[in-house]
Amino acid sequence: MAEALPISNQQDTKISERFQRPSKQLPLPDHYSFHDFEKENDEPPLINKKFETPEDLLLAYYGILRAASNMLGYSGGCGSIGESGLPYPYAYELLTKEKQKEISLDQFIDSFKGIGYTTLLKIVPAYAPPDTPENIKYYLIEIELITGPKANNDKEYNKGSYFAYYYGLVTVEKTPKDGWKIKDIDYIPEDFLCAPVHSWFYLSDAVVQIVYEDNMKIVEKIDRTKQKGDMIYIYASGNGRQYRFDFIRLTNGYDILLHENVFENGVWKEVQLLTDDWKDFKLTINNSQIMSSIL
Numbered sequence: 001m002a003e004a005l006p007i008s009n010q011q012d013t014k015i016s017e018r019f020q021r022p023s024k025q026l027p028l029p030d031h032y033s034f035h036d037f038e039k040e041n042d043e044p045p046l047i048n049k050k051f052e053t054p055e056d057l058l059l060a061y062y063g064i065l066r067a068a069s070n071m072l073g074y075s076g077g078c079g080s081i082g083e084s085g086l087p088y089p090y091a092y093e094l095l096t097k098e099k100q101k102e103i104s105l106d107q108f109i110d111s112f113k114g115i116g117y118t119t120l121l122k123i124v125p126a127y128a129p130p131d132t133p134e135n136i137k138y139y140l141i142e143i144e145l146i147t148g149p150k151a152n153n154d155k156e157y158n159k160g161s162y163f164a165y166y167y168g169l170v171t172v173e174k175t176p177k178d179g180w181k182i183k184d185i186d187y188i189p190e191d192f193l194c195a196p197v198h199s200w201f202y203l204s205d206a207v208v209q210i211v212y213e214d215n216m217k218i219v220e221k222i223d224r225t226k227q228k229g230d231m232i233y234i235y236a237s238g239n240g241r242q243y244r245f246d247f248i249r250l251t252n253g254y255d256i257l258l259h260e261n262v263f264e265n266g267v268w269k270e271v272q273l274l275t276d277d278w279k280d281f282k283l284t285i286n287n288s289q290i291m292s293s294i295l
Helices: 013-020 054-065 088-092 097-102 105-110 152-158 202-213 275-281
Strands: 115-125 136-147 162-173 179-189 221-226 231-238 241-250 254-264 267-271 289-294
Touching: 013 254, 054 088, 054 115, 054 136, 054 162, 054 179, 088 105, 097 179, 202 221, 202 241, 202 254, 202 275
Parallel strands: none
Antiparallel strands: 115 136, 136 162, 162 179, 179 289, 221 231, 231 241, 241 254, 254 267
């Protein structure tokens, strides 16, 4: 693998603002809330709705979590926050039955310790390897959390709170009886201090040049770059073929590769070009950075 290179013009104000300041983007529009599902009693099932699309399921999951908080023993807030722990059992019901066998409701709730507020920022379809069953799909998600440090005594409850950002891969599964459910969530914490002064790994054009052109010898030149919202599209050509690499820009400024495409017979066809040495440059279920967790 090529050695890490310094980012060009890394002292430039725009570079610093891109990587070291959270974005001002609005939350992803989400028509669901906890109150859409809340029942007068806590007798299961708590949610009877059958979700027909993965996106609808994920909006419901994070819409419910938006009202949840688990800040007991942590600094932040000045009283109750949202609906406290009431929404967690509802979110838990959106997991597959297999996942519920792996993690109990109490364990699920404990995984949110120190989290007072959750905001969904992104849901984008991710790459599915060719051997993926038809009832399995993958999505990149990005969330913003408001959390706080652990408090050891009453005097430490006024330390304040802070923001944290995560992105990752959600695996969803469709069953004939239950519709779409969440099978796994794999999160990666976002860093705001690495990219401004180290490496080229987080710049989409540099990744295409160094990985696909200099090392893999697939691309000969970058033809153009197009940005639409948070999506970055790098168009390149080489060896008589045209390529398009789809990246998404995260809150911390990182460009994350989601899809590789080749232009064939007048249409873009998704392919897998990265070899094992470079596979972690794309967010897939085979990426070694992801760690199974539920938040």
